[in-house]
Amino acid sequence: MNLTDLTASEISALDRDATVVVVPLGSIEQHGPHLPVATKCFLSEAIAFAAAARLRSEQLECLITPTFPFMPCQSSSGFASNFAMAARTYSDALYEIGSSFCRDGFKFLYFVNLSVSPDAIKAVSVAVEDLNTLKGFRAFDPIPLWNFSPNEELESFMRQRGVDPANEIHADIKETSAAMHLDPELVRGDLLAGLKPCRINTAWEVLKGNFSFQEMGSTAGYLGSPALADPELGRLYIAEAAFALAESVNYTLSGNDLPELPLQIRMLLKMVDLDEM
Template sequence: MNLSDLTSVEISALDRETTVVVVPLASTEQHGPHLPIGTKSFLVESIAFAASARLRSEQVECLITPTVSFMPCQSSAGFTASFAMGARTYSDALYDIGSSFSRDGFKYLYFVNLSLSPDAIKAVSVAVEDLNTLRDFRAFDPLPLWNYSPNEALESYLRERNIDPASEIHADIKDTSAALHLDPELVRSELLPGLPACLINTSWEVLKGNFSFQEMGSKDGYLGSPSLADPELGRIYIAEAAFALAEAINYTLEGNELPELPLQIRMLLKMVDLDEM
């Protein structure tokens, strides 16, 4: 269900035990010369609605809110056309949004977050921690764990084409393929053949103290192989993310906690001060 399409009477009638709030989050951020700055919005919205369709057959309704854009994106520092709130401001805004749903009687809220930028992940994480102090209310951010975990369907597809999944980071083959799948007109396809692969070892770059794409060696705002994109990979990407979101919702509705992020990511997030971002 799309929150914006409903009346106040219809929202009041929703069963709070079987209706979960789903809040897509997205940066308004450069995605290289070939993708629009709203790319993450298009992706998270499609994932949210695909997960909702899957869950409806299991008697779980998703109330999908408008996307909360202008997510922190310090990873794109140095490039033009990245428009963002400060990390603390964004985190506080998410807390306020979640609190309003709690006051309206909703009990479960799920953010849909594809960002790999540490300031963004930390901002959402802090909001989730604060929301989980509210009485009879639970908030979750499931997709960062999916992003940082192996995915057999995606990895096998890429490795069959001699592409290292670890090198595909931003405005890459996955983002570009997903955009092609959703709407080919989103992609400046005429530019793709002229975009050389930008392949880096992100773990090594972070150890060197390089946290932005530009510091890591990106000249045009992307990290990966966008020229190799194809819509079938995009279909797989959206489907796998939607499946992961739906599974996380079912898992937590059963009273379970989500697993923690990998240790190296948790250590990195400890270095992030929201008030300095």
């Protein structure tokens, strides 16, 4: 269900035990020369609605809010056309949004966050921690765990095309394929063939103290192989992310906590001070 399509009385009538709130998030951030700055907004919303369709078949409704944009995006610093809130401001705003649903009687809220920028992940994580102090309310941010975990279906597809999944990070083959799947006009197809692969060992770059894509060596704002994009990979990407979101909803509704992020990501997030971003 789309929140903005409903009347106040229709929202009041929703069964709070069978309805979860889903809040897609997205940056307004450069995605190379070939993708719109709102790419992550489009993808997060598509994933939210695809997950909702899966859950509806299990008699669980998702109340999907408008996508909340302007995520922090320090990873793209140095490139033009990044429009963002400060990390603390964004985190506080998410808390206020979640609190309003808590006051209205909702019990579960899920953010859809595709960002790999540490300041964005930390901002959402802090908001989730704060929201989970509210009585009778639980909030979760499940997609980063999916993002940083192996995915056999996606990785097999990429390896069959000579692509190392570890190099596909931002405005890459996955995001470009997903945008192509959603709407081919989102992708500047006339530019794709001229985009050479940008293969960077991001883990090594972070160890060297390079945290932005530009510091890591990206010259055009993307990390990966967007020229090899395929709408079938995009369809698979959206489907796999939606499955992960739906499974996370079912898992947490059963009283479980989500697994922690990988150790190296947790260590990186400890270095992020929201008030300095």
